[in-house]
Amino acid sequence: MQRSIALTMVLCLVVAGVAPPAVAASATTATPQESTESPASAADAAQETNNTTVTVLSYNDVQTAAAENGTLPRMVTMINERRAAHDNPTVVVGGGDEMGPHSLSPLSQWEVPVEAMNTLDPAADVIGNHEFDYGFDAVENFSEASSYPWLLANLVDEETGETMPGTEPYHVVERGDTKVGIVGVADEKLKSKTATDFDEEGYELRNYSDVADEYATELKEEEGADVVVVSAHLGVPVAENLANTTDDVDVVVVGDDEREYPPREVGGAVVTEAEARGEHVSEVNLTVEDGEVTSWDGRLLDVDENVTKNETVATDITEARDEELDKRAGRTDVELDASASASYHDDTTLGNLIGDSFRAQSDADVAVTNAGGIRSDAAYGPGNLSVGDVYNVLPFQNTLVTVELTGAQLESLLASQVVTLESEEGQQFGAEPSLQVSGVTYEWVGHNDTDEMIRDAWVNGEPLDEEETYTVTVNSYMAGWDDSVFENATVVEETDMLYGTALLEYVQDESPVEEVEEDRIRRVDAEVETNAVEVEDGTATVAFDAPEGTENVTDDFHARNADHDRLAAESVALEDDTVEVEFDVADLRTLSDGDEVQVYGEYDTAEYERVYFNHSVVNADVSASDFAEQDTTTETTTETETETETETETETETETETETETETDAESGDIPGLTAITALVALVAAALVAVRRA
Numbered sequence: 105m106q107r108s109i110a111l112t113m114v115l116c117l118v119v120a121g122v123a124p125p126a127v128a129a130s131a132t133t134a135t136p137q138e139s140t141e142s143p144a145s146a147a148d149a150a151q152e153t154n155n156t157t158v159t160v161l162s163y164n165d166v167q168t169a170a171a172e173n174g175t176l177p178r179m180v181t182m183i184n185e186r187r188a189a190h191d192n193p194t195v196v197v198g199g200g201d202e203m204g205p206h207s208l209s210p211l212s213q214w215e216v217p218v219e220a221m222n223t224l225d226p227a228a229d230v231i232g233n234h235e236f237d238y239g240f241d242a243v244e245n246f247s248e249a250s251s252y253p254w255l256l257a258n259l260v261d262e263e264t265g266e267t268m269p270g271t272e273p274y275h276v277v278e279r280g281d282t283k284v285g286i287v288g289v290a291d292e293k294l295k296s297k298t299a300t301d302f303d304e305e306g307y308e309l310r311n312y313s314d315v316a317d318e319y320a321t322e323l324k325e326e327e328g329a330d331v332v333v334v335s336a337h338l339g340v341p342v343a344e345n346l347a348n349t350t351d352d353v354d355v356v357v358v359g360d361d362e363r364e365y366p367p368r369e370v371g372g373a374v375v376t377e378a379e380a381r382g383e384h385v386s387e388v389n390l391t392v393e394d395g396e397v398t399s400w401d402g403r404l405l406d407v408d409e410n411v412t413k414n415e416t417v418a419t420d421i422t423e424a425r426d427e428e429l430d431k432r433a434g435r436t437d438v439e440l441d442a443s444a445s446a447s448y449h450d451d452t453t454l455g456n457l458i459g460d461s462f463r464a465q466s467d468a469d470v471a472v473t474n475a476g477g478i479r480s481d482a483a484y485g486p487g488n489l490s491v492g493d494v495y496n497v498l499p500f501q502n503t504l505v506t507v508e509l510t511g512a513q514l515e516s517l518l519a520s521q522v523v524t525l526e527s528e529e530g531q532q533f534g535a536e537p538s539l540q541v542s543g544v545t546y547e548w549v550g551h552n553d554t555d556e557m558i559r560d561a562w563v564n565g566e567p568l569d570e571e572e573t574y575t576v577t578v579n580s581y582m583a584g585w586d587d588s589v590f591e592n593a594t595v596v597e598e599t600d601m602l603y604g605t606a607l608l609e610y611v612q613d614e615s616p617v618e619e620v621e622e623d624r625i626r627r628v629d630a631e632v633e634t635n636a637v638e639v640e641d642g643t644a645t646v647a648f649d650a651p652e653g654t655e656n657v658t659d660d661f662h663a664r665n666a667d668h669d670r671l672a673a674e675s676v677a678l679e680d681d682t683v684e685v686e687f688d689v690a691d692l693r694t695l696s697d698g699d700e701v702q703v704y705g706e707y708d709t710a711e712y713e714r715v716y717f718n719h720s721v722v723n724a725d726v727s728a729s730d731f732a733e734q735d736t737t738t739e740t741t742t743e744t745e746t747e748t749e750t751e752t753e754t755e756t757e758t759e760t761e762t763e764t765e766t767e768t769d770a771e772s773g774d775i776p777g778l779t780a781i782t783a784l785v786a787l788v789a790a791a792l793v794a795v796r797r798a
Contacts, residue, residue: 155398156282157192158331160388164199164359165380167234168480168496170217171206171429173421175382177413180224182385182405184414193279196224197286199359199377200232200337203246205479205499207429207492210602213238213501214246216424220417222251228275230288230335231256232359233297237500240300244270255288255335258315262308274319276327282392284331285323289316289346291338293360297476299584312338313349320352330392333357340365340377341532347373354397355388362444367402374400381481383407429492433608434615436485442497443483447475448536449716451625454478454497457617458603459542461610466506466597468575469563470514470543473603474521474582477502478540489611498604502579507593511563512570517589518546519557525712526552534716537625544568545668547626547723551712559628559723560702565666579603622668626704629712629720634703635682637730643674644689644731646703648724650681653711658719661685661705663695663726671695676705683707683722689731696728 161183169176187194202221203214221229231254235243247254247270257273260266267273274287289312295302302309316334323329331354336343339361347356348371358365358377365377367388378384388402440454441447447455455478462471480496509517521538523530530536535550546561546568561568575596580603583590611617630651638645650657661673675686685703695701703726706719714720 155391155393156330157190158279158282158284158390158392159186159190159192159194160284160331160333160355160357160386160390161186161194161196162199162357162376162386162388163196163378163382163384164337164357165201165232165362166198166217166221166382167201167204167380168206168482168499169381170202170204170220171208171421171425171492171496171499173413173418173425175407176220177415177418177421178409178411179382179385179407180220180414180417182407182411183224186385186387186405193282193284195277195279195284195286195333196226197333197335197357198226198229199335199357200230200288200290201234201359201380202229202232204234204237207495207499208424209237209499210495210501210604211428212424214242214249216421218246218249219420222249223414223416223420226252227277227284228253228255228286228288228335230254230290230337230359231259231271232290232337233294236298236300240268240305243268247271255286256290257287257319258289258310258312259294259302259307260310262306268305268307273315274323276323276329282331283327283329284333285320285327285329286333286335287316287319287323288335289338290336290360291342293338299581312336312342313346316346316353317350320350324352324395328395330395331355331390331397334373335359339363340375341528343375343377344370347371347375354390357386364404366404367400369400374402376402376404378404425492429490429495431491433489433491433494434611434617435488436611436615436617438486438617438619440484440489440497440617442478442480444475444478444481445533445716447478447540448538449534450537450627451540451623453617453620454484455540456542456620456622456624457610458498458607459540461607462504462577462579462603463542464610464613465504465599465601465606466575466577468506468543468577468596470574471541471577472517472544472582473540473579475536475538475540477579477581477603485617489615489617491608494608494611495604498602498607500579500581500603502581502603504577504597504599504601504603504606505580505583505595506575506577506597507583507590507595508573509576509589509593510570511568511572511574513589513593514544514563514574514576515546515558515561515568515570517576518544518548518561520588522548522550522557524550524552525715531715534714535627536716537627539625541624545622545624545626545666547628549628551629559631562666567666621670623664623670624668626702626723627717627721628704628723629709630707630722632722632724634724634726634730637726639689639731642689644687644692646685646687646724646726648683648722650678650683651707651709651711651720651722653709654678654681654683655708655710657683658706658708660719661703663687663692663701663703665695665697665699665701669695673705678707692731693728693733696731698728700728701726 203217208216253272253275256271277284291312320332323332333355335357337359340363343356343358353373356375362380363377364379367374367376376386378386385405390397391399446452459471523536525535537548547559632648634648636647657678661676663671673685677684703724
């Protein structure tokens with residue numbers, strides 16, 4: 105789309121005497137860049153001026169929905185309905201990640217999604233990272249089984265420059281007298297998100313923007329394309345960069361980061377993403393005049409339960425599931441949250457369950473799994489769990505690998521996955537630990553201004569020893585990470601067991617699943633020194649300086665021991681930049697059992713602008729000796745009694761000395777008057793002693 109669209113439209117409207125068009129119907133709030141025409145009015149206006157309206161319908165990241173009789177059959181129906189609603193040229197384009205992951209991946213790999221997408225019959229789709237879930241060679245296999253072309257222009261043979269087998273750089277669709285060219289590209293994340301070594305295969309990934317620009321120009325100038333669509337599996341921010349750095353691109357259909365991103369104009373192109381799992385369809389209507397796009401309108405359409413299911417797709421999925429996936433695996437008494445937001449930001453009951461299932465198979469000290477390996481973005485239970493539910497959560501063909509790592513390497517692994525709040529990704533999603541674990545508990549700091557991403561860490565209740573060697577079980581995808589601690593690690597065991605099967609067997613053995621409140625992954629924004637611990641009247645008050653910029657504290661403060669046990673604070677106060685946290689001292693001593701405890705609490709600060717979490721977290725270490733078995737009242741009483749006894753002893757000595765002196769005087773024959781005076785003095789002294797004792 106040329107950058108002169110806006111000016112051209114204004115001139116056309118002035119000449120024609122046409123008033124500005126009405127706001128488009130949209131499932132989301134219109135943005136300033138959106139056209140204000142409705143789809144129907146755009147087509148009518150095009151007919152009146154002998155222009156052509158081209159409609160681009162798109163979807164992306166079908167993933168787990170491919171094996172669920174839910175949104176995908178409905179999405180197929182909606183796209184077919186929108187096709188039928190337009191007399192103008194209409195093309196359907198996918199944004200990648202359609203072949204996986206899904207619950208049938210371990211059993212039938214790509215067969216079910218290919219059947220479903222053939223029924224949908226898109227014009228083209230792009231290879232995303234999950235198209236490599238079944239290996240490099242599988243791409244050619246499912247491409248041959250597909251009724252439409254798969255595109256990837258910028259992954260090419262290092263020697264010949266040809267695209268990989270099963271792919272094309274672009275595809276041209278002719279609808280009447282109109283031509284639509286579609287280019288497929290991905291970015292560098294393709295390499296880090298797959299287990300495929302492209303260098304080993306002899307392929308290089310070229311710059312997505314340069315390649316897209318090259319083919320867009322070729323399509324316009326040599327192929328006569330009226331519209332150029334880039335199917336870009338690279339996420340919205342990168343897609344916006346692509347739109348800003350190319351000249352002949354009209355629409356960018358986005359996949360990968362699974363955002364609900366209604367069509368909007370960026371750098372002269374319309375950029376859109378339909379979230380994921382068949383939950384939305386994006387519709388963009390382009391007015392084309394003399395081979396140039398002169399205006400557009402667009403919207404996201406919700407695929408909800410009011411949309412009927414496509415019978416063919418629903419039947420294919422149901423029949424594929426019936427054989428194995430609908431069998432009962434077990435039961436859960438709590439909700440298991442498989443959403444990406446939960447898995448990436450903190451430990452979850454599901455994440456703990458997964459890690460524990462790995463260790464149950466390997467008997468390793470520690471298990472670690474990447475948050476991105478937990479899929480479906482759904483919640484399960486309370487209630488029965490099916491085999492399909494389990495494989496929806498862990499759908500990849502990853503197996504279990506156990507290696508030896510030193511404590512220092514384990515700490516390095518944990519730190520390598522921390523996303524800081526100040527990073528580009530952190531500004532989009534918030535600070536993240538990005539892992540789920542078992543056997544290890546650790547504190548992480550999600551900020552750039554820290555020397556240690558990982559602070560305190562414990563392995564099975566004991567402080568992590570950097571020199572100690574631990575056995576660590578991970579999934580095979582993680583074990584293959586380049587430039588990681590796994591590269592030269594000693595492999596203790598490498599099994600053929602799928603990580604989903606490990607979870608399945610654990611659920612079957614441990615059913616019902618219960619809540620796990622261990623707080624294995626502990627976020628810390630500020631670490632402070634404990635100033636004082638006062639014990640009085642059965643209460644221990646822990647005082648420390650408030651972190652810089654603290655505006656207020658919440659009531660959510662607690663103490664934890666190395667065994668994950670938790671004690672809630674009785675009260676919290678912020679006074680003169682000092683935080684005072686009160687605990688029942690007897691309960692605190694029981695929690696401590698003679699060892700150090702950690703105090704954690706939430707506070708609000710002007711120092712950070714939170715993206716995901718509502719509050720920041722402060723942490724302080726408290727020594728058990730600061731609240732050991734002692735009673736201030738008893739100690740005070742004992743000191744008073746000691747002072748009294750000392751005074752009594754002194755008084756007794758004085759009395760004895762006086763009596764002795766009197767006796768001596770009497771024996772020496774002193775004057776009777778002096779003896780009487782001495783006796784009187786003794787009586788007065790005795791009276792004073794009596795008064796003191798009273």
